[in-house]
Amino acid sequence: xxxxxxxxxxxxxxxxxxxxxxxxxxxxxxxxxxxxxxxxxxxxxxxxxxxxxxxxxxxxxxxxxxxxxxxxxxxxxxxxxxxxxxxxxxxxxxxxxxxxxxxxxxxxxxxxxxxxxxxxxxxxxxxxxxxxxxxxxxxxxxxxxxxxxxxxxxxxxxxxxxxxxxxxxxxxxxxxxxxxxxxxxxxxxxxxxxxxxxxxxxxxxxxxxxxxxxxxxxxxxxxxxxxxxxxxxxxxxxxxxxxxxxxxxxxxxxxxxxxxxxxxxxxxxxxxxxxxxxxxxxxxxxxxxxxxxxxxxxxxxxxxxxxxxxxxxxxxxxxxxxxxxxxxxxx
Amino acid sequence: xxxxxxxxxxxxxxxxxxxxxxxxxxxxxxxxxxxxxxxxxxxxxxxxxxxxxxxxxxxxxxxxxxxxxxxxxxxxxxxxxxxxxxxxxxxxxxxxxxxxxxxxxxxxxxxxxxxxxxxxxxxxxxxxxxxxxxxxxxxxxxxxxxxxxxxxxxxxxxxxxxxxxxxxxxxxxxxxxxxxxxxxxxxxxxxxxxxxxxxxxxxxxxxxxxxxxxxxxxxxxxxxxxxxxxxxxxxxxxxxxxxxxxxxxxxxxxxxxxxxxxxxxxxxxxxxxxxxxxxxxxxxxxxxxxxxxxxxxxxxxxxxxxxxxxxxxxxxxxxxxxxxx
Amino acid sequence: xxxxxxxxxxxxxxxxxxxxxxxxxxxxxxxxxxxxxxxxxxxxxxxxxxxxxxxxxxxxxxxxxxxxxxxxxxxxxxxxxxxxxxxxxxxxxxxxxxxxxxxxxxxxxxxxxxxxxxxxxxxxxxxxxxxxxxxxxxxxxxxxxxxxxxxxxxxxxxxxxxxxxxxxxxxxxxxxxxxxxxxxxxxxxxxxxxxxxxxxxxxxxxxxxxxxxxxxxxxxxxxxxxxxxxxxxxxxxxxxxxxxxxxxxxxxxxxxxxxxxxxxxxxxx
Numbered sequence: 001x002x003x004x005x006x007x008x009x010x011x012x013x014x015x016x017x018x019x020x021x022x023x024x025x026x027x028x029x030x031x032x033x034x035x036x037x038x039x040x041x042x043x044x045x046x047x048x049x050x051x052x053x054x055x056x057x058x059x060x061x062x063x064x065x066x067x068x069x070x071x072x073x074x075x076x077x078x079x080x081x082x083x084x085x086x087x088x089x090x091x092x093x094x095x096x097x098x099x100x101x102x103x104x105x106x107x108x109x110x111x112x113x114x115x116x117x118x119x120x121x122x123x124x125x126x127x128x129x130x131x132x133x134x135x136x137x138x139x140x141x142x143x144x145x146x147x148x149x150x151x152x153x154x155x156x157x158x159x160x161x162x163x164x165x166x167x168x169x170x171x172x173x174x175x176x177x178x179x180x181x182x183x184x185x186x187x188x189x190x191x192x193x194x195x196x197x198x199x200x201x202x203x204x205x206x207x208x209x210x211x212x213x214x215x216x217x218x219x220x221x222x223x224x225x226x227x228x229x230x231x232x233x234x235x236x237x238x239x240x241x242x243x244x245x246x247x248x249x250x251x252x253x254x255x256x257x258x259x260x261x262x263x264x265x266x267x268x269x270x271x272x273x274x275x276x277x278x279x280x281x282x283x284x285x286x287x288x289x290x291x292x293x294x295x296x297x298x299x300x301x302x303x304x305x306x307x308x309x310x311x312x313x314x315x316x317x318x319x320x321x322x323x324x325x326x327x328x329x330x331x
Numbered sequence: 332x333x334x335x336x337x338x339x340x341x342x343x344x345x346x347x348x349x350x351x352x353x354x355x356x357x358x359x360x361x362x363x364x365x366x367x368x369x370x371x372x373x374x375x376x377x378x379x380x381x382x383x384x385x386x387x388x389x390x391x392x393x394x395x396x397x398x399x400x401x402x403x404x405x406x407x408x409x410x411x412x413x414x415x416x417x418x419x420x421x422x423x424x425x426x427x428x429x430x431x432x433x434x435x436x437x438x439x440x441x442x443x444x445x446x447x448x449x450x451x452x453x454x455x456x457x458x459x460x461x462x463x464x465x466x467x468x469x470x471x472x473x474x475x476x477x478x479x480x481x482x483x484x485x486x487x488x489x490x491x492x493x494x495x496x497x498x499x500x501x502x503x504x505x506x507x508x509x510x511x512x513x514x515x516x517x518x519x520x521x522x523x524x525x526x527x528x529x530x531x532x533x534x535x536x537x538x539x540x541x542x543x544x545x546x547x548x549x550x551x552x553x554x555x556x557x558x559x560x561x562x563x564x565x566x567x568x569x570x571x572x573x574x575x576x577x578x579x580x581x582x583x584x585x586x587x588x589x590x591x592x593x594x595x596x597x598x599x600x601x602x603x604x605x606x607x608x609x610x611x612x613x614x615x616x617x618x619x620x621x622x623x624x625x626x627x628x629x630x631x632x633x634x635x636x637x638x639x640x641x642x643x644x645x646x647x648x649x650x651x652x653x654x655x656x
Numbered sequence: 657x658x659x660x661x662x663x664x665x666x667x668x669x670x671x672x673x674x675x676x677x678x679x680x681x682x683x684x685x686x687x688x689x690x691x692x693x694x695x696x697x698x699x700x701x702x703x704x705x706x707x708x709x710x711x712x713x714x715x716x717x718x719x720x721x722x723x724x725x726x727x728x729x730x731x732x733x734x735x736x737x738x739x740x741x742x743x744x745x746x747x748x749x750x751x752x753x754x755x756x757x758x759x760x761x762x763x764x765x766x767x768x769x770x771x772x773x774x775x776x777x778x779x780x781x782x783x784x785x786x787x788x789x790x791x792x793x794x795x796x797x798x799x800x801x802x803x804x805x806x807x808x809x810x811x812x813x814x815x816x817x818x819x820x821x822x823x824x825x826x827x828x829x830x831x832x833x834x835x836x837x838x839x840x841x842x843x844x845x846x847x848x849x850x851x852x853x854x855x856x857x858x859x860x861x862x863x864x865x866x867x868x869x870x871x872x873x874x875x876x877x878x879x880x881x882x883x884x885x886x887x888x889x890x891x892x893x894x895x896x897x898x899x900x901x902x903x904x905x906x907x908x909x910x911x912x913x914x915x916x917x918x919x920x921x922x923x924x925x
Contacts, residue, residue, distance in 0.1 A: 043840040044811055058556055090558030097556060102549035107571050107646055116568075120559040152647040158704065168557050184838075187704040187867040188911040214840045217913035258845035259915050260874040263897055277849035278874065281842045285810050 003031035004208060005055075005176060010068035012047070012054050012232075021064065022289050024050040025232045028068070029315070032176065032208050037198075039223030039240060040212040043255075045285045046229040048212045049098070052180040055210075056089050072176075091121040094169030096179040100161035104153040110164050111137065111149040117168050136171035139204075140164070140197060159190035163197065170201060177201070178210045183218065195222055216256055220244050225321070228252050231286040231296035234315065238322030248324045251297045254281045295327065303328065339639055343632040347625065351404075354624045355397050355617075400618070410618025414611065423607065423622045429498060430596065430603035431630070434588050436519060437526035441534055441588075442581070444527070449538025450565060453546060461539075468532035476591050480525045480598040493521050496600030522592075522601045529591050530584055537580050541573040548572065574645040582638030586631050593627075658730065659691035660861045661715075661829055666724035668710050668885075684710040685721065686885035692878075694828075697855060697862040699872035699893070702882030703908060708865045711882070712833040715863060716750040717741055728829065746776060746825035753834035755814035759806045765792075765817055766802040772824040791820040794857075795850060812843035816850065823854070830854075831863045836871060848875050869912050873897050881905045 010028040013021040025047040032038050042048035053059045055070055057077060070077040073092065077085065089095065097103045105113055114136055118129045137145040140163040153161055162182060169177055179198070183191040195218065201207055211223060219226055219240060227237040228249060236249040247253045257279040283300040292298055294309035301308065307327050315323045316330040391399075400410060409419040448464065455461045487493040494500065498518050499511075506514060545551065546569060554564055596605030604623050611619035643649055668685035684707045692698045702708050713719040715726060717733055726733045728747060736744065752758040759768055769791055770784040779787065792799045795816040806814060815835060822830060832851070836844045848871060854860050866872050872879050873893035880890040883904035889896055900906045 043842060056556060058552065086558050086560060088558070089556055095553075095556040097549065097553045099549060103553035105550045105554070105568055105572060106648060107574070108568075116554070116559055116563075117557040120557065120563065152651075154648055154651060165553070168553075172558075188869075188913075189703045189907060192911040192913075215913075216841065217915040220913055220915060222913075255842055258842045260845075260848070260868075260870040262870055262912075262915060263873050263894055277852050278845040280845045280849060284813065285840070285843070 002033075004034045004072065005032040006069075006071040007031070007055070008069050008071070010051075010054060010070065011066040012050050012059065012063060012068075013066055014060075014063050016062075020289075021066075023232050023291070024063070024288065025054065026312075028229075028232075028234055030227050030234065030237055032210060034175065035202065035206045035208055036225065037202060037209045037211065037223045039219035039226045040210060040229060041214070041216055041219065041226055041252075041255075042212065042229035043214045043285060045231060045288055047232040048214075048229055049180055050232075051229070052095065052097075052178050052210075052212055055178060056093055056095055057085055058089075058095070087121065090117050090169070090174070091172040092174050093176045093178065094172075094174040096162075096165045096169045096177065096182050098181045098184060100158060100165050101153070101185070103165055104161055106153060109150050109152055110156070113164065114167050114171055117171050121172050132171055136167040139170065139201065140167045157190075158186050159193060162186065162190075162194055166194075166197060166201070170205065170207070173205065174207070176208045176210065178212070180212045181214070182211070183213070183215075191218070216244060217259060228255075231288065231291060233296060233312070234323075234325060235297065236322075236324045236326075237315075238318075242322060248318060248322070248329065249297075249326050250301045250303050250328075251281075254279070254300075254302065295325075335643060336640065339636050343636055346632055347628055350628045351401075351621060351625055352397065354621045355400065356393070400621075409622045412611075412616050412619045414614045414616040414619070419618045419622045423604070423619065423626060426602060426604045426607045426623075427626050427630075429601065430589075430592060430605070433519070433522055433526065433596070433601060433603060434585075434592050434630070437523045437530070437592070438585065438588055440523060441527045441530050441584070445531055445534035445538050449535045450542055450569075452535070452539045453542035454565070456543060464535070464539075468535050471528060472532040476525070476529045476594055477598065479528050480522075480595045483521045483525050484599060487521055494518050495521075498602050518601075522595055522599045525595045525599065526588060526592055529595075530588055533587075534580070534584060538573075538577060541576045541580075542569060544576075545569045545572045571645070575642065575649075578638050578642040578645060581641075582635040585634035585638070589627055589630055660694040660729060661863070662691040662725075662727040662730075663715070664689050664725045664727065666711070666714060666726065667722045668707070668714060668719070669722045683885050685714070685724075687724070688882075688885065688887055689724075690880055690887060690890065692829075692861055692863065694861055695855070695859040696878065697851075697864055697876040699864045699866060699876035699879045700882055701866055701869055701872050701879060701908060702904070703867065705884075706882040706904075707885040708867075708882055709833055710885075712750060712831050712863075712865050715829075715831050716748055717745065718750070746772070747827050748829045748831065749822035749825070749827040750831045750833060751815070751818050751822050751835045753837050755811065755818045755838075756806065758818055759814060759821075761806050764803050764805055765797070765809070768806075768817060769820050769824055772821060776825060778825075787824070788820075791823055794823065794854070795820045796846075810843075811839050812846060815839060815843075815847055819847075819850065819854075823858075827860075829861050829863065831865070833865045834867070835864075836866065837868070844871065851875060867908070869897060869908060870915065881908065 007028055007030050010025055011023070012025040013023045015021055028047075028051065030038070040048055040051065050059065050063070054065065055077070057065075059065070065078055068078065072088070075084070077088070080088075108116075111133055114133045115129055118132045122128065122132075134145070137149050141148055141160075148156065148160060153164070156164070166182075177198075182198075183194050186194065198209055198211070199222070202209055211219070213219065223240045225238065226240045226243045228235045228243075228251065230251050235251050236243065236247065243252065244256065247256055258281065260278055281300055282302070286296060292309065294311055295301070295313055298304050298308040305327060313325045313327045315325045317323050318329060403410065407420070409423065411417070412419050412422060415422060452461045452464045484495055487495045494517055498515070500514050500518070504511075550572070551564055551568060554568055559568070592603065593605035593608065595601070596603040597609055600606070604627065608620065608623040610616070611623060666685050666688040667683065670682045670684060688707075688711065690698070700708055700711065710719070714721045721734060724734070728744070731744070733741070733744060763771070766785070766788055769788045773779050773784050773787070788802065789799050792802065797813060797816050797820065801809070801813070806817070809817065818835075836847055839847065851862065851864075852875065855862065864872065864876055869879075876893060878890065879893050879896045880887050881896065881902060881904055882888070883902070888902040889900065889905050896905060897909065900909055
């Protein structure tokens, strides 16, 4: 199936005041098929937010795209003009950023904020605008849409604000939705609701979804493919079911081991003092200004080898859909 | 909403009462009774002086005088000017209208320039146009109002393009209205220019700061992510978000404009409250001074009330806070 | 053995105006009662709006409840005046969800950790540094980082710092209000292990407020489920998670993304 989005060799860096460059992303490669849900798994320092911003070229002013291309509908978004990009953002590719509390205008009503997006892309046709806005609000709020549409963001709960952001992102009927940590500040019940909303929208609109998160548990049973980012590079990429149950990259394995498992067997009546700790990944999150010369995960890797310090491993294919960047598999 | 308005009006009333009391006390307690000086004037009969003293209850204790004055105020009388020999009301009324004209025009012009300039500067943060503007406003800030006014006067004298004082030329009433309008405008130009120049730097800097704050925000970035054009972002989204600090500033800047206008009116001979107040203070013309100060306070409190109401309307978060109290 | 912490019929009512303009007295806490034995950890789980944070603030004596009692070792904290409370505050410490918000960005790490000593007027300046060194070690922070400011630390390190500060005055009770929620998955595991270690070594009593049931099960001896200001279920993690009684518990469990441990012994390991 032809991908609708193809990212090749993306290199993004941030320039400090003195001109020193800090890499945020290196050599990121992946593709997204129509209607597919891709989960991007990354922790702090992995470059996941830079990825989201880079795809629609909304990086902060002191960032530099050093290399790479983002192919969408036959154009390289990184080479497109600002006006061409503006027309794509919101209309063809919708973005839902982090922190719903901050991403909404504090002094505009919900309905107006959604209308603004319509207005930006289809001019000031009054009735069409109202219809599209109402449709989007109904899609995210259901029956409550009428009641909530005239409220201000500070009168909404976290989950409701997140829904407004989603409404803004889908109102013009894009074919791709990029969601950067959409559920980070929400409780599990609201999280589940938002994921269900995404699934519903994907089904109804044929949306392709890029879901960026640091919580692997969210992607289980939700994403079709998973891409694991570590320190700006792709560690592993493959079908979700396979990756989450049989991860190949040492980082992915270690990360998944960290999650507290659901108690399936009756617990021992042992005192808390005897309770065992969780497996952890040794060390701290990577310092992007001082990365090692070889494999970036090497300092924390439980199965590191001699050659891991020499250079960065290249991506090795393990089967048709699954690739890993680790010397254990070649590279 | 009505409770909010009523509360603000109550605050303003309290303020006015306090100000009037203080002014009354200060002027009544200054040394040198007016009538003692009148006594030195051989042309005024002692009988007249005694009558005047009785009429204004000058010999009565302070609280009685104040009460007398307040009851008169509530009846609409502002007192009697000793120096002009006329009721204070009409006297101050005309002058107040002139001051208002000056201040209103200056305020509109100052904001009309400060907004686009501040936005323009904020967009170009850290680049040379921004630095240039910051330096220019800094320089203007340092120059005292008095010097600005004098400088403009000098310019008027040297160039001969502008009149050097007054509100209208002698015999202006006889001109056709187009010519009269032009005459008024010419007379208004320099005082307004002085006022605008004195408040502009502060306004530009605050607008710039407010916009810098907003331009950095997550919601603007998110709006860009939805493909909203830069122009709309700036003049619709950003402006609405920056309305909060800017409206508060508007209320405050009205205060500075008023106080600045008093000095500039004196220097540029604009027939407003300024010169009147100055004369009245020097002549210890009690009721004129109080009326003048009160009126200035009314303008100030009124301006702030309007700013508060606008703020209430513009920022829904304030409404929510208020609702809880 | 008498419990360390005993909460009796705690009530917290707010007069709030709803968005539609309706005026209602909101009961954030509605007759909450529970007790925690010394050295044990109680996990309080619930959806947002269930009253978890309000409870944390009341326990830490940062807000006064409308009704009910909080007994620390038999002493009624709700009956104490402000100056008496001040003497008790070192006994109960609170760690917040957002470390960046609760740590002063202008202070160095050392200053943050020694601030409680200054506020309570304890120990000499020399002792401050020595104690700080000990605290850093306990939470797994390198003392070399003592002169850095908050902005230079990662999320996990900031939370360690917040915990170090909380431990400075040797509290009997540590309240963690969603302290792990804002952290990455791998970092959560590290901090959870730290908490387990602290409990083991110092016999610390903890109230662990969270909405992550799996983590609650891992870290706590007892789990209580909060819904709309009431405790609707309480028991051991095993009982509550595997045999939930109340609908709220079931809803919370259903909402938690199902995660099971990977089978051990993989190819490539």
